[in-house]
Amino acid sequence: MIKHREQQHHFIPHSRPTLGTEEIKAVSEVIASGHIAEGAIVKEFEQKFADYLNVKHAVATTSGTSALHLALLALEVGPGDEVIIPSYVCCALLNAVNYAGATAVLADICPNTCNLDAADVKKRLSSRTKAIIVPHLFGMAADLNPLLALDVPIIEDCAQAVGAVYNQRPVGTFGVAAVYSFYATKVITTGEGGMVVCNAKDIAERIRDLKTYDQKDDYKIRFNYKMTDIQAALGIVQLAQLNSILRRRKAIADQYTRAFKVLDLNLPPDDSGQIFFRYVIGLKTDSRSGIEALSRKGIGCDRPVYLPLHRQIKLKGYPVTEKAWKNSLSLPIYPSLTDEAVTRVIGAVLDTASKISRLFK
Numbered sequence: 001m002i003k004h005r006e007q008q009h010h011f012i013p014h015s016r017p018t019l020g021t022e023e024i025k026a027v028s029e030v031i032a033s034g035h036i037a038e039g040a041i042v043k044e045f046e047q048k049f050a051d052y053l054n055v056k057h058a059v060a061t062t063s064g065t066s067a068l069h070l071a072l073l074a075l076e077v078g079p080g081d082e083v084i085i086p087s088y089v090c091c092a093l094l095n096a097v098n099y100a101g102a103t104a105v106l107a108d109i110c111p112n113t114c115n116l117d118a119a120d121v122k123k124r125l126s127s128r129t130k131a132i133i134v135p136h137l138f139g140m141a142a143d144l145n146p147l148l149a150l151d152v153p154i155i156e157d158c159a160q161a162v163g164a165v166y167n168q169r170p171v172g173t174f175g176v177a178a179v180y181s182f183y184a185t186k187v188i189t190t191g192e193g194g195m196v197v198c199n200a201k202d203i204a205e206r207i208r209d210l211k212t213y214d215q216k217d218d219y220k221i222r223f224n225y226k227m228t229d230i231q232a233a234l235g236i237v238q239l240a241q242l243n244s245i246l247r248r249r250k251a252i253a254d255q256y257t258r259a260f261k262v263l264d265l266n267l268p269p270d271d272s273g274q275i276f277f278r279y280v281i282g283l284k285t286d287s288r289s290g291i292e293a294l295s296r297k298g299i300g301c302d303r304p305v306y307l308p309l310h311r312q313i314k315l316k317g318y319p320v321t322e323k324a325w326k327n328s329l330s331l332p333i334y335p336s337l338t339d340e341a342v343t344r345v346i347g348a349v350l351d352t353a354s355k356i357s358r359l360f361k
């Protein structure tokens with residue numbers, strides 16, 4: 001395991017990649033081969049990812065954002081169309097809808113899972129609704145059945161949910177397409193990177209066509225959204241480690257849950273299909289002072305969503321999102337977190353809870 005500067009200074013960062021010697025070896029081999037752009041290694045990563053999910057097509061991209069953009073374009077989403085997305089999510093979704101020239105319609109979330117509320121989505125459907133983007137936030141599957149029943153094409157956003165399961169089936173296999181992000185601190189990483197998966201050949205072909213601009217006879221706007229073989233080499237190693245990555249996340253989450261049960265907190269729902277990309281606790285009031293108190297103790301923690309989208313674009317409403325955003329606190333959870341660090345996080349939370357009890361009671 002590589003020792004990071006923060007570790008040496010006893011600050012426990014909120015998130016961090018988990019990398020080792022196998023990743024260094026794989027990347028070095030690509031560099032030594034002299035072929036560093038998109039090539040055979042990207043193909044291998046795509047095939048391994050498709051096999052892992054048991055889907056027909058996987059197309060690697062530069063990021064989760066570009067994966068979303070291409071998925072929307074492949075569904076022929078464009079100007080005049082509406083796409084429903086939750087407010088409680090990062091800006092990448094709003095950006096992707098705007099890149100496609102469509103209009104984002106924000107919906108509220110369920111209080112227990114922080115995922116899209118199908119009843120609220122239903123109220124916002126219109127004749128122009130072309131797609132719904134459904135994130136599986138913090139590693140927990142959204143309740144997909146009521147969303148699928150709305151009969152609008154669904155793009156699953158699995159950026160935070162590689163390995164999460166809904167009704168005994170991996171997320172990413174329910175919608176017409178699903179996207180992944182392999183940013184540095186995601187479940188598995190390629191530094192930056194993404195993937196679109198789907199079963200429909202025509203969707204996969206459109207995505208492949210749009211992600212690369214060179215050597216085409218028919219001019220139209222296309223993109224350079226290609227992953228490199230250097231990135232894919234990282235991804236192949238990380239994907240092979242997925243089971244141990246998920247086991248370690250679950251073990252840390254179990255320790256947190258056992259320790260925090262004594263506190264009057266909203267702990268993550270007890271859902272066997274979730275992968276604990278984030279360990280988010282719900283306080284009784286604004287989490288800012290809890291975040292600051294823990295940071296002073298050397299524990300990196302934060303609100304898990306920086307600013308909800310309705311606030312970004314100055315809309316009112318979205319009461320469930322508002323409350324979740326204000327009161328949530330996300331603790332460090334990643335495979336390279338040592339047992340000693342886990343013990344320190346638990347001690348700091350219990351100590352903070354006893355000192356500023358109004359946050360926790």
Ligand SMILES: Cc1ncc(COP(=O)(O)O)c(C=O)c1O
Pocket residue numbers: 062063064065066089090092093135157159160180181182183193194
């Ligand atoms: C739910 C969700 N979707 C999409 C993205 C965008 O991924 P990327 O940062 O790879 O563009 C993220 C990234 O943080 C995310 O959390």
